[in-house]
Amino acid sequence: LLLLIGLPVALVISITRSQHPHTGEAGNTILSDFPDSTDGLFKGGPSINIWNELKKSLSEYNSTLTGPIIDNEYMETCEIFDNNPYMTAAESTCLQFNECRFKFCLPDLNAGSNLPTFVANVRSEKAIEVAILFASENNVTISIKTTGWSFKGSSTAYGSLMVLMNTFPKDGTILNKYKNSCGSSFPAAVAVGGGEWVDDVLEEVGDQYFTAFVPFTRALGVAGGFLQGGGVSLTSRTYGLAIDQVIDFRVTLANGKTVLADQCSNHELFWALKGGGGGTFGVVTKVHYKLEPKTSxxxxxxxxxxxxxxxxxxxxxxxxxxxxxxxxxxxxxxxxxxxxxxxxxxxxxxxxxxxxxxxxxxxxxxxxxxxxxxxxxxxxxxxxxxxxxxxxxxxxxxxxxxxxxxxxxxxxxxxxxxxxxxxxxxxxxxxxxxxxxxxxxxxxxxxxxxxxxxxxxxxxxxxxxxxxxxxxxxxxxxxxxxxxxxxxxxxxxxxxxxxxxxxxxxxxxxxxxxxxxxxxxxxxx
Ligand SMILES: Cc1cc2nc3c(=O)[nH]c(=O)nc-3n(C[C@H](O)[C@H](O)[C@H](O)COP(=O)(O)OP(=O)(O)OC[C@H]3O[C@@H](n4cnc5c(N)ncnc54)[C@H](O)[C@@H]3O)c2cc1C
The missing domain is CATH 3.40.462 (Vanillyl-alcohol Oxidase; Chain A, domain 3)
Incomplete structure (x- = not known):
């Protein structure tokens, strides 16, 4: 049964990748395809030359810039994703499932767009810092997206530079006697990269410990909106919300600096990240979660x-x-x-x-x-x-x-x-x-x-x-x-x-x- 369900999905992904240039990183349009005269496409933002500089800087950190996303072209190619949530959740092609499918991808609804202009596929903290500094210097809005499951589409914004965390390295290191910056020791912790899903962390920890913070839906981000919105799970009544199980965050702030936030370092930021909502205070690049002993x-x-x-x-x-x-x-x-x-x-x-x-x-x-x-x-x-x-x-x-x-x-x-x-x-x-x-x-x-x-x-x-x-x-x-x-x-x-x-x-x-x-x-x- 699983094979039957899995096969057509995989097929659709490979076909659409080669056919549709704006649908994902692989095969996406490269900036140099666009002559300077396309400046008008960039919604009053920086010129193509300036975006090209960002592209170059990102490449120094093994990261790429895709775009520009042009509304009309995107709309034409978007119908293929109808009824294909795997594409939207797993491949980040459709930029927000709900809005994309029902509003912004169907030209006849004429509902406007919430698509970013460019997407930074970031693979290191340094790349995130570069993207954020670029946005602040050039007055470009930043959007941050891990999965796009936000009910209200807060992981995408019109004309923005999207920091796409799907490409960010996963971690999954399990640490015994992990210490926070106060020196307090926790028997076991897992390090989770800023773009990881529930699916990733379940597999990383496996049967060694009990992940009491994970929600039911495996395709949710585990460090993004789920966590920063509180994080309710099947086990919350017994073990607390996901935020109650966080030891520390690493966050890249709007000034382009990456800091640690825990009980003893940047304590107010630590407090704010525990419930203040995804994308409000910075880009979370790493989280250490407490692990519980394996339990029946x-x-x-x-x-x-x-x-x-x-x-x-x-x-x-x-x-x-x-x-x-x-x-x-x-x-x-x-x-x-x-x-x-x-x-x-x-x-x-x-x-x-x-x-x-x-x-x-x-x-x-x-x-x-x-x-x-x-x-x-x-x-x-x-x-x-x-x-x-x-x-x-x-x-x-x-x-x-x-x-x-x-x-x-x-x-x-x-x-x-x-x-x-x-x-x-x-x-x-x-x-x-x-x-x-x-x-x-x-x-x-x-x-x-x-x-x-x-x-x-x-x-x-x-x-x-x-x-x-x-x-x-x-x-x-x-x-x-x-x-x-x-x-x-x-x-x-x-x-x-x-x-x-x-x-x-x-x-x-x-x-x-x-x-x-x-x-x-x-x-x-
Ligand atoms: C099918 C479904 C089931 C759900 N089940 C649960 C559940 O069981 N328990 C629960 O608590 N919630 C649940 N939710 C709600 C979910 O927690 C929110 O939709 C949440 O915003 C999704 O976070 P995300 O990072 O996966 O999504 P995204 O859409 O990628 O991001 C959501 C918000 O977080 C920001 N963000 C994403 N990544 C980062 C990052 N690395 N750093 C900083 N900001 C970031 C985005 O900018 C955006 O504002 C569910 C949602 C859906 C659609």
Missing amino acids: FISLHFSFFGGDVAHAQGDGEDYTKAIKEWLRFWIEKSPHLDHRWSGVFSSTYCYLFFFGPRDDATFIDEFNDWFNNDLNQLYLSSSKWGASLPKIEYHSSWYQYRGGSSAFRNPYSILESYIPNLWSVSSRLMEYDEVVNAPEDTLRFLMELSFTGTTWNSPNFLLGGKVSEVSVNDSSIHPMMRRSLWAIYIFESEGQKVLKKHFKSKENACLFNFHSVAEQNRQAF
Whole structure:
């Protein structure tokens, strides 16, 4: 199955590389192809000669400059990427998947462009410094891109010089007794290059340690917007946000200097990078993350099935009651779960993980009791719809659970979160107190969300636990993140209206990369 999926994708990449000059570094148009008279193409920016100087300087650091990207040509060639997210995420050809596919690549929408003029494919810190100094001397906007997964397209900007981190060297060195600049020692750490993906770091660390900071989506950058926006993962409740697991950053600043930021060096910058949003303070070139000892864990998975069938065969009322029963149970139990529980839930499922011995995982017994006595007995009488038996599994390795070596750069794994529609993500934080003090209101809200528009089944993260133990002053993440119980997501417009109705304050929208100044549109969500 994997081969079948992988093969056509690889084929498309090789064909488009040779056919389309503006679609990637390989075979891209070189600057010398353009005579001086093309200056008008550069959107009022520096002349071709000046760009050529940058190209030359970058080449001294093994780095290249591609472009200029000319909107019209780009639009003509862009349709080929329709429906091809591997190209957009992995090859950085389409500059921002959402915007490119649905707005800026289709000339008839005439929506303007967010494409940069040139792309610096940087391969060293020195090259980044050169690019930044060039931009500041010539009054050119810098955009920084690792994967282009930013929901709002903050990794690209019209007329900018894009610093593309995809080409930046990977690191992956594992260090024992790593010391920060205060001299504090950490038992184990991994050095991650500024352009690495989750996929890279999972493979680099392998089975030696436990990477408690990585999110579910393997194609996300692990040092860029994900991290600097806070970094929520399947294990956050137990181990904290990704920013809570960072020891230090190396960052190239707007003045072209690269500095270390940690507890004792550039402490305010360290604080700012932990939640201030990707691309806000500089280009992150390296991160040292803490590594946890390899650990076994237990997973608990449960899901409803056949909602449509239930409605079609006249059992809609019972199905609705069953969902309500689940949400009522979850609202009652989730605020008080042991901190060793982490995971995600929705109206129709939960994927939970327990990092500790079975004897301590008493929630499994409560869950089974509830399932057998309250849910199953009361509502689940049909074989065509209902809920699967809770599945309890024991795992010895997080790396293997995440797919092991066969998941690395596997198109199927990388695309695991591909959503084949215009992404219109809304997210809200649900505060602990709100759930505990007003369980009936919470239930009404979740029920409305569950039965408005399409089924509300996006993964909603369980927060609290370790996330709430970290002081709000330790990072620049919005304080609400530290006092929330859940992060709620919705991907379609009807559900978004329910979110807006329930959450009157705009503060609750402070999720994902929405902390960044470039993401200020969050309030419109
Ligand atoms: C399918 C999908 C699943 C997601 N799942 C999760 C999840 O589980 N948990 C979670 O917390 N978030 C998740 N997100 C949100 C994600 O964290 C943000 O979209 C984030 O901005 C992506 O960061 P990136 O570096 O990969 O993307 P990019 O689009 O490349 O960059 C995002 C921002 O960071 C900046 N940036 C990138 N690299 C650097 C760098 N090296 N130095 C400085 N700035 C940089 C860019 O300029 C831009 O502003 C998900 C997003 C998608 C699309």
